[in-house]
Amino acid sequence: MISRIVEALAGFITAVISAMGYGGVLLLMAVESACIPLPSEIIMPFAGYLAYRGELSLQGAALAGAVGCVVGSVPAYYLGMLGGRPLIERYGRWVLVSRKDLDLADRLFRRFGQWVVLVGRLLPVVRTFIAFPAGVSRMPMGKFIVYTFVGSYPWCLVLAWAGRKLGEAWHTDPRLRDAYHRFELVIVGAAALAVVAFVWHKLREARRERAGAAGGA
Numbered sequence: 066m067i068s069r070i071v072e073a074l075a076g077f078i079t080a081v082i083s084a085m086g087y088g089g090v091l092l093l094m095a096v097e098s099a100c101i102p103l104p105s106e107i108i109m110p111f112a113g114y115l116a117y118r119g120e121l122s123l124q125g126a127a128l129a130g131a132v133g134c135v136v137g138s139v140p141a142y143y144l145g146m147l148g149g150r151p152l153i154e155r156y157g158r159w160v161l162v163s164r165k166d167l168d169l170a171d172r173l174f175r176r177f178g179q180w181v182v183l184v185g186r187l188l189p190v191v192r193t194f195i196a197f198p199a200g201v202s203r204m205p206m207g208k209f210i211v212y213t214f215v216g217s218y219p220w221c222l223v224l225a226w227a228g229r230k231l232g233e234a235w236h237t238d239p240r241l242r243d244a245y246h247r248f249e250l251v252i253v254g255a256a257a258l259a260v261v262a263f264v265w266h267k268l269r270e271a272r273r274e275r276a277g278a279a280g281g282a
Contacts, residue, residue: 078107086121087129094133094221099140100193105130109221113228123225130221134186135213138196142209145200174198182209186216 082089090112097103112126173181174195182204185195199209 078103079111082108082111082115086115087125090121090126090129091133091136094130095137098134098137098193098196098217105220105224109224110228110231113225113230114232116225117229117232123222123229126225127218127222130225131214131218134217134221135210138213139210141194141196142200142204142206145197146203147200169194171198174202179204179208179212183212183216186213187220192216192220 078093081093085092090108093103093108094105097105097108109126109130112121112130113123115121116123116126173185177184179199179202182195182199186192196209196213
């Protein structure tokens with residue numbers, strides 16, 4: 066069941082990018098940056114694989130991914146600016162945003178200031194939630210967009226480059242094909258466990274936070 070869910074997710078991502086090209090990359094990365102668990106680690110490598118096949122360009126795929134990160138981050142920014150932290154804490158659990166995630170982003174923002182928006186885009190967990198404290202602090206929108214784009218572009222480029230290299234090796238090295246078929250179940254199982262562990266951890270955090278809030282009321 067779990068492996069089917071992971072395969073369905075990967076199939077959805079590849080179908081969207083295959084059908085929409087750069088627009089699909091932009092759309093999916095916007096969804097990922099809006100704190101919806103759609104892994105960029107699948108989105109951008111597949112875009113890189115299509116770059117290997119000549120259907121996309123590597124730079125174009127990275128550019129589309131970075132623009133998508135900006136598009137998806139703007140609603141999160143305004144959510145923080147207009148609703149503040151209480152609104153995020155109230156509804157964040159629906160997109161697996163916990164108070165612990167917000168605490169981490171807040172600490173980084175207080176310590177490093179607005180530069181953390183740029184650097185945080187290169188960090189797997191922080192990059193998703195850093196837009197909230199930027200909005201709460203009312204970081205200038207122009208600077209927020211520039212920092213988000215500049216920080217997101219290398220992330221997207223590296224993942225797309227890895228996908229292109231994997232595509233090259235897939236077609237030139239038979240050992241890679243043999244190894245993949247031999248360990249296919251292990252790869253799928255590991256990916257499935259990672260997804261399940263992430264979701265389970267977030268749900269457990271949400272339950273603890275609701276219990277704590279009920280106990281303190």
